[in-house]
Structures are given as structure tokens and as C-alpha cells.
Amino acid sequence: MELFLSTLINGLSLGGIYAMIALGYTMVYGIAKMLNFAHGDIIMVGGYIIYVFMALNNPLLAIFMAVVGCVLLGILIEKVAYKPLRGASPLAVLITAIGVSYLLQSLAQIIFGSANKMVTVYDFGSVTILGVPMQVSALVTLGVTVVVMAALTLFIKYTRLGRAMIAVSEDKGAAQLMGINVNGIITITFAIGSALAALAGLFYLLKAPSISSTLGAMPGIKAFTAAVIGGIGSIPGAMLGGILLGMVECISYKITAIAPYTDAIEFSILIIILLVRPTGFLGKKRREKV
Amino acid sequence: MAMLEVKNLEVYYGVICALKGISFEVNQGEIVTLIGANGAGKTTTMQSVVGLIPKRGGSITFDGRDITKTPCHKIVHLGMTQVPEGRRIFQELTVYENLLMGAYSIKDKSGFKNDLDAIYTRFPRLHERKNQIAGTLSGGEQQMLAMGRAIMSHPKLLMLDEPSMGLSPLLVDQVFEIIKDINRDGTTVLLVEQNAGKSLAISDRAYVLENGSIVLSGTGAELAASEMVKKAYLGG
Numbered sequence: 001m002e003l004f005l006s007t008l009i010n011g012l013s014l015g016g017i018y019a020m021i022a023l024g025y026t027m028v029y030g031i032a033k034m035l036n037f038a039h040g041d042i043i044m045v046g047g048y049i050i051y052v053f054m055a056l057n058n059p060l061l062a063i064f065m066a067v068v069g070c071v072l073l074g075i076l077i078e079k080v081a082y083k084p085l086r087g088a089s090p091l092a093v094l095i096t097a098i099g100v101s102y103l104l105q106s107l108a109q110i111i112f113g114s115a116n117k118m119v120t121v122y123d124f125g126s127v128t129i130l131g132v133p134m135q136v137s138a139l140v141t142l143g144v145t146v147v148v149m150a151a152l153t154l155f156i157k158y159t160r161l162g163r164a165m166i167a168v169s170e171d172k173g174a175a176q177l178m179g180i181n182v183n184g185i186i187t188i189t190f191a192i193g194s195a196l197a198a199l200a201g202l203f204y205l206l207k208a209p210s211i212s213s214t215l216g217a218m219p220g221i222k223a224f225t226a227a228v229i230g231g232i233g234s235i236p237g238a239m240l241g242g243i244l245l246g247m248v249e250c251i252s253y254k255i256t257a258i259a260p261y262t263d264a265i266e267f268s269i270l271i272i273i274l275l276v277r278p279t280g281f282l283g284k285k286r287r288e289k290v
Numbered sequence: 291m292a293m294l295e296v297k298n299l300e301v302y303y304g305v306i307c308a309l310k311g312i313s314f315e316v317n318q319g320e321i322v323t324l325i326g327a328n329g330a331g332k333t334t335t336m337q338s339v340v341g342l343i344p345k346r347g348g349s350i351t352f353d354g355r356d357i358t359k360t361p362c363h364k365i366v367h368l369g370m371t372q373v374p375e376g377r378r379i380f381q382e383l384t385v386y387e388n389l390l391m392g393a394y395s396i397k398d399k400s401g402f403k404n405d406l407d408a409i410y411t412r413f414p415r416l417h418e419r420k421n422q423i424a425g426t427l428s429g430g431e432q433q434m435l436a437m438g439r440a441i442m443s444h445p446k447l448l449m450l451d452e453p454s455m456g457l458s459p460l461l462v463d464q465v466f467e468i469i470k471d472i473n474r475d476g477t478t479v480l481l482v483e484q485n486a487g488k489s490l491a492i493s494d495r496a497y498v499l500e501n502g503s504i505v506l507s508g509t510g511a512e513l514a515a516s517e518m519v520k521k522a523y524l525g526g
């Protein structure tokens with residue numbers, strides 16, 4: 001019971017983080033039809049911004065600055081690196097994204113050095129629920145991710161802007177014929193994805209108070225895996241894939257015999273799901289139009 | 291002055307020339323049709339006029355304004371929209387949400403309810419299916435939805451690219467009736483059709499497009515009577 005409850009909470013909380021990052025991948029893919037491989041590194045930038053502003057010892061200010069900084073960075077990357085490539089071959093865009101990823105990691109190393117930096121954003125301590133001791137930060141993470149995902153779902157479904165995003169992801173040409181500024185929608189998508197990545201950076205620091213230039217690399221790949229498992233381009237798919245992957249990871253870590261192979265298990269799940277269902281759980285085939 | 295004035299429009303796909311410098315105009319209140327065989331360049335004309343594909347040369351004026359370089363979404367805000375070839379409704383949205391998207395460019399939301407009721411009155415099928423996912427509609431219903439969605443933006447100029455394509459004869463007649471109706475209500479219409487007989491019958495004027503050039507123009511009746519049109523487009 002104790003093991004079950006703590007694994008459940010930790011799995012959901014990690015899954016929530018993956019889902020937040022996966023949402024960035026999947027929304028950008030759905031709307032700009034590109035894989036933004038630099039997305040994971042926005043998490044790392046968010047972490048460093050928090051680190052810098054924690055010098056003022058004000059967690060809320062640090063988090064706010066991280067979100068604003070990441071949003072601006074995401075918009076800048078889109079404008080400078082990706083926008084000029086609109087209409088170029090997917091391979092050129094992919095290579096550019098990988099280049100942006102290395103650029104961000106290298107810049108972080110130049111600025112902050114290669115040694116890990118320690119930063120405690122806030123110590124929530126632990127509580128005992130039903131006789132099970134639990135990290136409050138995991139509960140906070142879970143709570144915030146649930147609220148954010150619910151808000152995002154409502155935003156997409158019920159606001160003018162959200163519906164415009166669905167329209168653009170389905171058919172850019174037809175969306176333009178409605179008077180929708182597709183470039184504007186792409187900018188907003190990068191902004192939202194980057195804000196979610198900044199929050200993911202915060203959650204990683206709450207989990208373990210240490211940051212390096214590669215903080216975002218593995219979570220980025222895991223969340224990308226989650227997005228593909230759920231069906232790349234699908235928002236509920238990213239949430240489902242993220243939660244699923246987080247649960248698998250936590251359960252696998254608890255089983256001593258397979259714990260060392262956790263990453264391999266997660267990527268194997270990706271391969272198996274892609275073999276059985278190439279579009280992922282909730283993805284659909286898309287046709288491209290002018 | 292004409293509402294829409296297209297001069298020497300040239301469009302290329304890579305090195306392939308799809309439009310070789312065509313000129314035509316649409317006057318306020320008219321129904322004008324471009325007829326032409328498959329591959330003549332009709333869709334290319336429609337999409338380049340509305341700003342969806344780039345032009346190599348020429349100029350386009352709409353309502354006295356040069357829109358040659360204006361992006362599509364801004365052109366729509368100026369009062370021109372298009373029911374594109376293949377309808378291209380938003381499959382994942384409901385019928386109602388598609389109509390809502392149609393009104394995206396309308397700043398003043400106070401008239402929305404009235405506009406919606408007008409669409410539902412004109413297309414009762416859409417009213418019956420307003421909460422249905424649009425992708426599940428039949429071809430005819432999708433065409434009605436595409437037309438309804440376009441009307442929601444109050445276009446001064448409505449362009450329709452082969453609206454009768456793939457529809458049963460009964461529905462084809464219905465579509466042409468609706469186009470006449472929309473025009474009577476004050477909307478100028480630019481129509482592209484392979485169905486030359488029906489479209490010439492409702493047109494004030496028409497142009498014949500062949501291999502990226504306009505080879506003939508005149509009133510709907512003149513073209514319907516022309517030997518060349520009869521032979522090539524009216525089955526003898």
C-alpha cells in the first residue's frame with residue numbers, strides 16, 4: 001500500500017512534467033509542422049534563469065522571470081532560426097533545431113561553467129498521507145500540472161485564439177481564408193510551449209536542486225517520446241503519453257531487477273507502440289495542403 | 291472602376307509557368323465565371339488572387355486598393371474570401387465551430403447570432419447537424435458548410451472554386467441556386483467551374499482559361515452561344 005501510493009504520486013507527478021514538455025513538442029508540431037528539438041533546452045534555460053534570480057531569494061519572482069525569459073527566447077528562436085526556413089525541407093528544419101539545441105547548451109556552459117549549480121527554490125518538506133511519507137513538492141508539481149493542462153484544454157476548446165490554433169493545425173490555407181494570421185498563431189504556440197518548458201524546469205529543480213547545461217536533454221527526449229506515443233500533434237495525446245511514461249519510469253525504478261534498464265524500457269515501449277499503431281494512441285493521419 | 295482588377299497575373303510553380311499573364315475584372319454586383327479544363331490554371335488564379343500563393347508578376351486591385359503583395363489573412367479582412375477547391379472545412383471542429391471560424395474576421399460580435407440564424411435558415415441541414423463533427427458530413431453538406439462558413443465573414447467578393455465538384459445533379463442545381471441567391475443579396479461572385487453550362491447560365495460575364503491564358507471572354511450568354519465553348523466545354 002505504501003509502495004503503491006508513493007509510486008502512484010511520484011509517477012503521476014513525473015508524468016505531469018513529461019506531459020507539460022510533451023505539450024510543447026506536440027503543439028509546435030501540430031501548428032508549425034516541425035520537430036523543435038531545442039525544446040528540451042528551454043527547460044534548462046528556465047532552470048538557469050531561476051538559479052540567477054534566486055540570488056534575490058524570491059522564488060515567485062524567479063519563477064516569473066523564468067517564464068517570461070523562456071517565452072521571449074522561444075519567440076526569438078522561432079523568428080530567427082525557424083521562420084526563414086518555412087517551406088524548406090523538413091530535414092533542413094530538423095538540423096537547424098538540433099543546431100539551436102547545441103547552441104543553447106554551449107552558451108549555458110560558457111556562461112555558467114560545466115560544473116553543476118545548486119539551487120533550492122523552495123523547500124516544501126514532506127507530509128505523511130495514509131501513513132505514507134511523501135514529498136510535498138511532488139504533490140505541488142502534480143497539482144500545478146493538472147491545473148495547467150486543464151486550463152490549456154479549455155483555452156484551446158473555448159477561446160477564439162484556441163480554435164484558431166486548431167484551424168491552423170488542420171489546414172493552414174483554409175485558416176488564412178478565415179482571416180487568421182498564421183505567423184501570429186505560430187508565435188503564440190512557441191510562446192505557450194516555452195512557458196510550459198519553464199515550469200518544467202522549475203519542477204526539475206524542485207525534484208533535485210541541481211542544474212547543468214544538459215538538464216533539459218534527457219527530459220526533452222523522454223517527453224518527445226511521450227508526445228509520439230500519445231500521437232504527435234494531439235494535445236490529449238501528449239498528456240496521456242506523458243503520464244504513461246512517467247508511471248512506467250517510476251514503476252520500473254521500484255523494481256530492482258529492471259531498474260537499470262528503465263530508459264531502455266521506455267524507448268522500447270515507443271518502438272512497440274509505433275509498430276502497432278504508427279500514429280500513436282490519439283494521433284491521426286494528416287494530409288498537407290497549400 | 292471594377293471591384294476586382296487583375297492585370298497580367300503571372301504565377302510559376304518552380305520553373306513551370308501556370309499563369310502566363312492573365313487579366314480580368316469583376317464589377318460590383320456581378321457573377322463572373324472562369325471556365326476551363328482540368329489543369330488550365332483556374333485554382334492557381336483563385337489562390338493567387340486571394341494571396342495564398344505568391345505571384346511572379348502583375349497586379350491585383352480590390353476595392354481600389356493594391357493587394358498584390360497583401361497576405362491572405364489581411365485580404366480576407368478587406369472583404370474577399372473564398373470557398374476553396376475541395377471545400378476544406380475544418381474536419382475536427384463541429385458544424386457550429388466551423389461557422390464560428392467563418393466569423394473570425396468580424397470584429398463586431400453583436401451580429402453573430404443573426405448571421406448564424408441566417409445561415410441555418412438558408413441551410414437547414416446545417417442547423418440539424420450543428421453539433422456534429424464536420425468531418426462526418428456528406429459531400430453535399432460539407433459544400434453547404436463551406437459556403438456558409440465563407441458567408442459568415444460578410445464578403446463583398448465571394449470566390450468559389452468548383453463548388454459543384456463531386457455532387458449529385460440535384461445538389462449541383464441547389465448549389466447554383468444558392469450562388470444566385472447570395473448574389474441577389476448583394477454579394478459579388480467570382481466562380482470557377484468545369485460545369486460550363488450551368489455556370490454560364492447564371493453568369494453576367496465569363497472568361498475561358500486555357501493553359502494559363504485567357505482565350506475568350508464575353509457575357510454568359512455570348513460564351514454559351516460560342517462555337518468554341520460549345521465544342522470544348524458543352525459537349526458539342
Ligand SMILES: Nc1ncnc2c1ncn2[C@@H]1O[C@H](COP(=O)(O)OP(=O)(O)O)[C@@H](O)[C@H]1O
Binds near residue numbers: 327334
Ligand atoms: N503545387 C503545384 N506544384 C506544381 N504544379 C502545380 C501545382 N498546382 C498546380 N500545378 C500545375 O499548374 C497547372 C494549373 O493547375 P490548377 O490551377 O490547379 O488548374 P485547374 O484548377 O484549372 O484544374 C497544372 O498544370 C498543374 O499541374
Ligand SMILES: [Mg+2]
Binds near residue numbers: 332333375
Ligand atoms: Mg482546380
